[in-house]
Amino acid sequence: MAKWIDIGPTDQFPTGTMRCVSTEDRQVIVCNADGKLAAVDPACPHAGKPMIDGELRGKVLTCAYHAYAYDVFSGRNTDFPYEELPLPTYPIRVTDAGRVEIQTTRK
């Protein structure tokens, strides 16, 4: 069973922002999309460029390099939903104590 990893209090992830977080085995980008948290891979599936350079609008993260856009919850390309290479996403939750936790195994 995959373990949950504490990555900090919820106030470190304000609405509308995204932030790179490092765990023991990988980096993820944590996005706060209109108050709901999502965790995605830091590399764009198109050509491997850093998604942290992109722009988050609502639940859509647009890559800064060739403008591929992804739903941060499903990982699907919003322009080409049947694209074979979605942006990998990771399980994320908020505990009763207000801590954010992720799993680093892909959904």
Ligand code: FES
């Ligand atoms: S590397 Fe992200 S769209 Fe091309």
